[in-house]
Amino acid sequence: MxxxxxxxxxxxxxxxxxxxxxxxxxxxxxxxxxxxxxxxxxxxxxxxxxxxxxxxxRPTWLPGLDPPPYLDGTLAGDFGFDPLGLGENPESLKWYVQAELVHARFAMAAVAGILLTDLLRVTGISNLPVWYEAGAVKFKFANTQTLFLVQLILMGFVETKRYMDFKNPGSQARDGPFLGIEASLEGLEPGYPGGPLFNPLGLAKDIKNAHEWKLKEIKNGRLAMVAMLGIFVQAYVTHVGPIDNLVEHLSNPWHRTIVQTLANSGS
Structure with missing residues (x-):
C-alpha cells in the first residue's frame, strides 16, 4: 500500500x-x-x-486455480474447466463449444417438456404417459416406423446444415441452400441462428457483443443438463416422474429424501 x-x-x-x-x-x-x-x-x-x-x-471453477492458456476467458461461460485437456487443439475446441451449446439447448427443451407434461399428468388435466414411456405410445395418425423415419429425415437435414455452416460460416445464409427460407433464419454466427423463427423477440441482434446473453444461455443450459441427469437417476430408482417425486417429498420432507430413497432402493 x-x-x-x-x-x-x-x-x-x-x-x-x-x-x-x-x-x-x-x-x-x-x-x-x-x-x-x-x-x-x-x-x-x-x-x-x-x-x-x-x-x-478472473473467476474459475476452482478458486485459486490457474486456467489453461487456451481458455483465455473469451468464450461464453469459460471458467477454465478442462481437466482432460480436450480443448488444447483450437479446431477441437470450436467443435466442443458447438456441441455443448446444442446439448444445452436440447436439455433445456427436455426439462421444460418433461416437467410440463408430468404436471399435466399428475394433476389429471391430461391423460399423458410418464415421460420415459412416451416413446412407446401408439399414435392414431401415424405408426411408429413412419414417425421415426420422418424424424430421422428432418433432424438429419437440420444437423447436416448446421455442420456445413460450422465448417464454412455464413454459407447456409446464402440464397438457395435452405429451401428458400434463409431470410427467416438470418444466421448471426455458427451456433446462433436468428430471424423470426429462432429469435422472434429480436434479442442479441449484435451477436458479437452479446456476451451477457451467451453467458446466461450456457449457464442455464449446463444447469438443465445436470437436471436431466437427476431426472434420469430418479426415473431409474423410483420408476416415477419428477413431479411424483416432488409430491412424495413434500408429503413428508424429513423422511422422504434422496438419502432414504436410495437406501430403500438397495434393500
Missing amino acids: AIAVGRVIFLAQPYSSSAAFISKTKCRPSLFLKNSIFPAKSRITQRNYRTTVRAQE
Whole structure:
C-alpha cells in the first residue's frame, strides 16, 4: 500500500490472469491529514481524489486455480474447466463449444417438456404417459416406423446444415441452400441462428457483443443438463416422474429424501 499526498493508491496482488480496473471517487481528507500534516491546504485536499487500483481475479471453477492458456476467458461461460485437456487443439475446441451449446439447448427443451407434461399428468388435466414411456405410445395418425423415419429425415437435414455452416460460416445464409427460407433464419454466427423463427423477440441482434446473453444461455443450459441427469437417476430408482417425486417429498420432507430413497432402493 502506498500513500501519497491527497491520494491513496491500493495495489492488490493478482492470483492469476487478471484485469485491473481503476475507480476514482471524491473523498474528504481525514482529520489527521487536515490538522497535522498540511493544515494550510485543507481546502485543496478536499477536492483531491482517491484512486483505487484493484486487481480483479478472473473467476474459475476452482478458486485459486490457474486456467489453461487456451481458455483465455473469451468464450461464453469459460471458467477454465478442462481437466482432460480436450480443448488444447483450437479446431477441437470450436467443435466442443458447438456441441455443448446444442446439448444445452436440447436439455433445456427436455426439462421444460418433461416437467410440463408430468404436471399435466399428475394433476389429471391430461391423460399423458410418464415421460420415459412416451416413446412407446401408439399414435392414431401415424405408426411408429413412419414417425421415426420422418424424424430421422428432418433432424438429419437440420444437423447436416448446421455442420456445413460450422465448417464454412455464413454459407447456409446464402440464397438457395435452405429451401428458400434463409431470410427467416438470418444466421448471426455458427451456433446462433436468428430471424423470426429462432429469435422472434429480436434479442442479441449484435451477436458479437452479446456476451451477457451467451453467458446466461450456457449457464442455464449446463444447469438443465445436470437436471436431466437427476431426472434420469430418479426415473431409474423410483420408476416415477419428477413431479411424483416432488409430491412424495413434500408429503413428508424429513423422511422422504434422496438419502432414504436410495437406501430403500438397495434393500
